[in-house]
Amino acid sequence: MSLIDDATRAELSGLYQADDRHYHGIRHIEALLGLLTEYRTQFADPEAVEAAIWFHDAIYDSRAKDNEAQSAALAAGRLHGHVDAPRLISIVKMIEATATHEVPAFADASAKADAALLLDMDLSILGAPADIFDAYEDAVRREYGWVGDTDWRAGRGAVLRNFLARPRIFHTDIFVTRFEAQARANMERSLAKLGG
Incomplete structure (x- = not known):
């Protein structure tokens, strides 16, 4: 079951359709969601990965240096109370990791594997x-x-x-x-x- 309700999906879709989103827009999100569908069985927590996909570029200003941190904070705020704390921490860390595309440290090996695959999906355009x-x-x-x-x-x-x-x-x-x-x-x- 998706962690992103219809209202949040509509809000995020609106952000991704801003006029200055030439790459970091809704088509990028749709492409990642397509890869998530393709590789869904590889993920331990595909719903958390889906949430990270939806939020990871929610805040995007090419002049700013903290887009990923701002996007992670938005996710934390919107998902607080709807997602248990360890899962929310995982989502936030995955979003923050898209700044450097380095896999974050996780005590849980399955969360680390999910983050690695999410980062690879985010970079798949390079290939x-x-x-x-x-x-x-x-x-x-x-x-x-x-x-x-x-x-x-x-x-x-x-x-x-x-x-x-x-x-x-x-x-x-x-x-x-x-x-x-x-x-x-x-x-x-x-x-x-x-x-x-």
């Missing part, structure tokens, strides 16, 4: 076919339209190099197998277009 990846890159660039080209190339290049420097972009074997090679090819191509 999309080239045309879809390019559209994603263009959409993110529009979200940062206020950033000049020189600063954009430097900042985006640093993000891409950080991911490429990891031994594995994805945490789970499932997503390494499915997306790793394409993600590396996409990001190398993007870096070349950025000039480095």
Whole structure:
């Protein structure tokens, strides 16, 4: 049973349909929900993951540095009293982890595994076919339209190099197998277009 009631889903859908949401919008949420359906049997607590998906980009301002923390706080406020405390802590930690895409420390191995797969789903766009990846890159660039080209190339290049420097972009074997090679090819191509 979903932890997101109709009123909350409607509220969040409204946030995701704001005019400045070129990538971090409702289609991103729908894509993640589709992956959740596809991999549902892999999750120990798919309802908690669904809640984390709905809230993880609820607050999004490309000029801000604390979107994930604000989104996690929104989830904590909306779900308080409807979800038991350990489960709510897990949801909040998963949302916060989307800031760095590093798996958070959990005492519970199944919660850690759920977080790893959620983070991989959030990054799956990196391993999309080239045309879809390019559209994603263009959409993110529009979200940062206020950033000049020189600063954009430097900042985006640093993000891409950080991911490429990891031994594995994805945490789970499932997503390494499915997306790793394409993600590396996409990001190398993007870096070349950025000039480095």
